[in-house]
Amino acid sequence: MKKLILLAFFFILVTNLINAQTYKTRDANIYFNPNKDLSHKDYASQSKEGTAVLKVETSEVALLVPMKTFHFNNALLEEHFNENYLHTNKFPNATFKGKLTGFNKDQLTKDGVYNMSSEGQVTLHGVTKDFKAPVKMTVKGKAVTFDCSFKIKAEDYAIDIPGLVKPKLADFTPIDAAIVFQLN
Amino acid sequence: MKKTLLYFMLACCFFLKASAQSDLLGDLIKEDSSTVKHNIATATFKSTRIINLQSVEMTGKGNLQFMISHRFGYLWKTGKGLTNVAQLFGMNSGFANTYMSFDYSFTDWMNTGFAATGNAQFETWAKFKLLKQQSGKKNIPITISWFTLMHWDASEGPSPDDLAWNRLSFMHQILIARKFSENFSLQLMPSYIHYNYTPYGINNTNNIFSLGIGGRMKLSHKTAITFEYTRQLNGYKDLLDETASAVNYVPDVLSLGYDWDTGGHIFQFFISSASTASNITQLSTNLNQMKLGNFSLGFNLNRSYGIKKVVQTH
Numbered sequence: 063m064k065k066l067i068l069l070a071f072f073f074i075l076v077t078n079l080i081n082a083q084t085y086k087t088r089d090a091n092i093y094f095n096p097n098k099d100l101s102h103k104d105y106a107s108q109s110k111e112g113t114a115v116l117k118v119e120t121s122e123v124a125l126l127v128p129m130k131t132f133h134f135n136n137a138l139l140e141e142h143f144n145e146n147y148l149h150t151n152k153f154p155n156a157t158f159k160g161k162l163t164g165f166n167k168d169q170l171t172k173d174g175v176y177n178m179s180s181e182g183q184v185t186l187h188g189v190t191k192d193f194k195a196p197v198k199m200t201v202k203g204k205a206v207t208f209d210c211s212f213k214i215k216a217e218d219y220a221i222d223i224p225g226l227v228k229p230k231l232a233d234f235t236p237i238d239a240a241i242v243f244q245l246n
Numbered sequence: 247m248k249k250t251l252l253y254f255m256l257a258c259c260f261f262l263k264a265s266a267q268s269d270l271l272g273d274l275i276k277e278d279s280s281t282v283k284h285n286i287a288t289a290t291f292k293s294t295r296i297i298n299l300q301s302v303e304m305t306g307k308g309n310l311q312f313m314i315s316h317r318f319g320y321l322w323k324t325g326k327g328l329t330n331v332a333q334l335f336g337m338n339s340g341f342a343n344t345y346m347s348f349d350y351s352f353t354d355w356m357n358t359g360f361a362a363t364g365n366a367q368f369e370t371w372a373k374f375k376l377l378k379q380q381s382g383k384k385n386i387p388i389t390i391s392w393f394t395l396m397h398w399d400a401s402e403g404p405s406p407d408d409l410a411w412n413r414l415s416f417m418h419q420i421l422i423a424r425k426f427s428e429n430f431s432l433q434l435m436p437s438y439i440h441y442n443y444t445p446y447g448i449n450n451t452n453n454i455f456s457l458g459i460g461g462r463m464k465l466s467h468k469t470a471i472t473f474e475y476t477r478q479l480n481g482y483k484d485l486l487d488e489t490a491s492a493v494n495y496v497p498d499v500l501s502l503g504y505d506w507d508t509g510g511h512i513f514q515f516f517i518s519s520a521s522t523a524s525n526i527t528q529l530s531t532n533l534n535q536m537k538l539g540n541f542s543l544g545f546n547l548n549r550s551y552g553i554k555k556v557v558q559t560h
Contacts, residue, residue: 084270113274113277122270155275
């Protein structure tokens with residue numbers, strides 16, 4: 063009898079451990095367009111190779127985007143992005159770590175759109191800043207999509223924009239992140 | 247005994263739980279840095295040319311590049327005195343070789359182009375990237391490109407019934423480059439030129455070989471100094487033309503340049519001992535003696551356009 067209780071206790075602990083679910087994706091999509099006039103796409107860029115993790119129990123999230131996976135329409139601009147502005151040999155990744163507020167794991171079992179916010183730290187170009195932005199979570203069957211749109215200022219991250227280009231760019235760069243997790 | 251087992255199990259569980267609670271981002275970074283990557287050397291040179299000759303670089307995939315280039319008259323003609331100053335060291339002398347080209351890359355390993363090189367000459371080429379300098383998954387110390395060029399002389403020839411076939415010449419060049427550091431790159435260029443038409447006379451040949459070396463030293467993110475030296479190996483000495491007069495070509499060509507990347511364009515200002523615009527004439531029939539006054543100023547101006555859209559529109 064005692065043995066049985068012991069085993070049950072052990073089982074509960076282990077299942078509890080397994081229940082600490084984490085979801086992971088390797089194709090997080092990050093898009094930005096720094097143009098003042100957003101219909102211009104000359105400086106717009108996209109990476110589809112971000113890695114994101116979500117830990118359901120603690121609502122913790124983390125995102126890592128290798129800077130070299132940002133591609134541009136014009137190859138020369140891509141070279142400038144890497145060599146002159148973001149110095150991607152020195153700072154190879156952009157990262158985010160933080161928490162979702164307004165998230166609970168029951169939402170994952172019901173289809174719908176949930177609004178919440180994320181709070182944490184962004185590291186870009188070697189500079190770490192506090193970050194807070196609203197997030198929209200869409201649950202549809204096994205797919206959970208997080209959409210987050212926010213704006214950053216290049217100067218905050220010590221990114222020098224030359225005077226010649228500056229007039230064409232907005233003061234704040236809008237960034238869209240779309241992260242899709244597959245529940246299993 | 248049972249008690250020890252219990253404690254042991256509990257300890258195991260808490261240990262597991264503790265390890266499961268470790269830092270999410272830390273794990274991502276660890277995982278990212280432990281995967282072996284392809285670190286391909288990019289931007290070995292600023293432009294698709296070092297100065298006169300091609301570099302291993304190619305216009306980006308899906309990009310169209312337009313290049314215009316000028317080579318002016320002699321820097322200082324002996325015996326002309328202050329006229330040289332009035333001629334602004336060749337730039338205002340009323341003489342310039344113009345070169346205009348378009349090139350497009352269908353893939354990231356192949357580039358094709360078309361050029362008008364002045365004096366009713368035209369060129370078309372293809373450039374293939376055969377090997378990319380990289381570290382990580384594979385270790386390759388050098389980048390190799392193969393440049394192949396066809397040159398068509400459409401000028402009024404010595405005889406009007408010149409066969410079109412005779413007006414063609416070809417060049418093959420192997421470009422071997424290494425980016426030694428962020429700032430310093432070197433390139434070796436052996437070339438082979440073939441003239442379909444064998445010129446009348448003695449000592450002439452349709453097959454000409456030459457060797458070249460070029461390099462770049464970055465001064466800042468946007469500027470660099472470049473140099474180029476080529477040496478013709480055969481077919482330049484004591485040639486006799488159809489009037490039986492002797493022709494001597496100058497086998498050495500030396501050039502020094504300054505690259506300036508403005509953000510949208512790449513300007514290359516240079517001074518070179520060859521004033522013709524085509525690689526074939528620079529490497530096989532250069533007439534400019536190598537002395538300071540015979541150098542000429544020039545520039546290349548590049549602009550590339552993203553034709554194929556890589557970024558999805560939102």
